[in-house]
Amino acid sequence: xxxxxxxxxxxxxxxxxTSNTEAHDNLTENTDFIKDLEINSANLVxxxxxxxxxxxxxxxxxxxxxxxxxxxxVEIIETKLAEK
Numbered sequence: 001x002x003x004x005x006x007x008x009x010x011x012x013x014x015x016x017x018t019s020n021t022e023a024h025d026n027l028t029e030n031t032d033f034i035k036d037l038e039i040n041s042a043n044l045v046x047x048x049x050x051x052x053x054x055x056x057x058x059x060x061x062x063x064x065x066x067x068x069x070x071x072x073x074v075e076i077i078e079t080k081l082a083e084k
Contacts, residue, residue, distance in 0.1 A: 001081070003029075003078075006074050006077055007027070007070060010073060010077075013050045013054060014027070014033070014039070014047060017037075017043040017047055018037040024037060028070065029069075029070050029071040029074065030071065031069060033047070033069060033070075033073075044068075048064050048067060055077055056084075057084070059076060059080065063076045063080075
């Protein structure tokens with residue numbers, strides 16, 4: 001799975017949690033979950049759980065705390081997938 005496919009999958013996972021549709025439609029690696037997509041911390045946890053389920057990976061607390069933007073999320077997912 002390449003980076004574009006990962007981002008496309010992430011976009012689908014994130015959609016139910018964001019109210020800022022413009023930012024979601026224009027999502028890039030540089031999109032910040034909290035600032036740009038206006039996702040609160042409780043929903044960020046839900047997103048991490050959905051990511052774990054969709055990609056069949058486990059994200060530890062350290063990685064979860066770093067996962068504040070699309071680029072970091074993609075890096076963490078790629079690392080976890082490579083470890084499988």
